[in-house]
Amino acid sequence: MEALRATDPEIYGLVRREERYQRDSVRLIPSENYVSQAVLDASGSVLQNKYSEGYAGRRYYEGQRYIDKIESLVCARACALFSAEHANVQPYSGSPANLAVYCALLQPGETIMGMALPHGGHLTHGWDVSASGRFWHPVRYGVTRETGRIDMDQVREIARQQRPRIIVAGATAYPRQFDFSAFGEIAREVGAYFLADISHIAGLVVAEAHPSPLPHADVVMTTTHKTLRGPRGAILLCRETLAESIDKAVFPGLQGGPHNQTTAAIGVALREAATPEFHAYGRQIVSNARALAEELLARGFDLVSGGTDNHLILIDLTGKGVIGKKASKALDRAGIVCNYNTVPFDPRKPFSPSGIRLGTPSVTSRGMREPEMRRIAAWIDEVVAHVDDQEVHKRIAGEVREMCRAFPAPGLGREGDPVV
Numbered sequence: 001m002e003a004l005r006a007t008d009p010e011i012y013g014l015v016r017r018e019e020r021y022q023r024d025s026v027r028l029i030p031s032e033n034y035v036s037q038a039v040l041d042a043s044g045s046v047l048q049n050k051y052s053e054g055y056a057g058r059r060y061y062e063g064q065r066y067i068d069k070i071e072s073l074v075c076a077r078a079c080a081l082f083s084a085e086h087a088n089v090q091p092y093s094g095s096p097a098n099l100a101v102y103c104a105l106l107q108p109g110e111t112i113m114g115m116a117l118p119h120g121g122h123l124t125h126g127w128d129v130s131a132s133g134r135f136w137h138p139v140r141y142g143v144t145r146e147t148g149r150i151d152m153d154q155v156r157e158i159a160r161q162q163r164p165r166i167i168v169a170g171a172t173a174y175p176r177q178f179d180f181s182a183f184g185e186i187a188r189e190v191g192a193y194f195l196a197d198i199s200h201i202a203g204l205v206v207a208e209a210h211p212s213p214l215p216h217a218d219v220v221m222t223t224t225h226k227t228l229r230g231p232r233g234a235i236l237l238c239r240e241t242l243a244e245s246i247d248k249a250v251f252p253g254l255q256g257g258p259h260n261q262t263t264a265a266i267g268v269a270l271r272e273a274a275t276p277e278f279h280a281y282g283r284q285i286v287s288n289a290r291a292l293a294e295e296l297l298a299r300g301f302d303l304v305s306g307g308t309d310n311h312l313i314l315i316d317l318t319g320k321g322v323i324g325k326k327a328s329k330a331l332d333r334a335g336i337v338c339n340y341n342t343v344p345f346d347p348r349k350p351f352s353p354s355g356i357r358l359g360t361p362s363v364t365s366r367g368m369r370e371p372e373m374r375r376i377a378a379w380i381d382e383v384v385a386h387v388d389d390q391e392v393h394k395r396i397a398g399e400v401r402e403m404c405r406a407f408p409a410p411g412l413g414r415e416g417d418p419v420v
């Protein structure tokens, strides 16, 4: 980054500091990851310079000989990896991709049935403050109080009563597997489309550590920057019969020129995801989450649904007498980065909820395994038990830094790189 350093030392310095922060901390935000240097190279490439509204072979600009090849290649890789008939790799991110699906398949005011946000669903599945809940009619399903899990009989009942035009299965804070086959059956029964939003779990699906929603879903959306370990973007997958509506909704319906540097970087990530190493990575994410969960349970933590079978863990801290925000701030001081999160049926407000959310994609990318998960659980326990003791946090931050040194993160510079 010599040119950046010379032109803009201010931005350069901040980027370097962020890099050091990512290197020296245990990052447990389940939606984050470390991309490879190859992904960083593609996303910082001269493809930034191109405009290419339209699709390969049907552009509104000349000069697309290489861009067309890149986009076609990336679409083919996406179809091959997920066994899909059609792929659109242009959505700028997950939220506009979901919006494109609604624009493609629904009339304004029709009903979207999605998982309730406080139960782990995403804003774009019909929550009021999102366009999805303002321009369409939202109905919701959630988890049961007893199990913390989705009850498919309840989902079927709501679908039969409400007759949604689309049912969305996907979440940002659900530690269990989705029964995509049952969702597909229910959608067909009530005449609804079925959108599977696998943003969080796409990498697990590729690694066969979570069942695939294909061929149960009409449309599958995934972000590319979470467990899939690519650049920030999204992919829409569907059958040939819906391809034209989906493509038209993305462009010209919602977007202008695609971000070609991102498209190329998605291609790199898909190539990496097709390797045996990635397969092992996806499975290790789940093993690590399980090890972390077991150790936390042994230390008396209350996990929503009693554990995990994917990459994430939701802790209800009520029993520990600490609120989520306070715990996540203390953990950050101790070099452990996570986020405070609502738990199902949370009596507290969303801006200061009862829980924290942890995930293992990033630490697994660094090569950490079960023994490191047990150390992390012990640190979390100690921080929560001494939530006001900054000396304890500082000491742990040093121990965390020491452990991180043994697990270099992909794509990050060396320790000695100049900060300013």
Ligand SMILES: *Cc1c(COP(=O)(O)O)cnc(C)c1O
Pocket (backbone or CB within 6 Å): 031, 093, 094, 095, 096, 098, 122, 124, 170, 171, 172, 197, 198, 199, 200, 223, 233
């Ligand atoms: C992250 C996420 C999105 C939105 O992705 P952005 O890229 O942040 O817009 C949508 N749905 C689910 C389930 C997600 O986890």
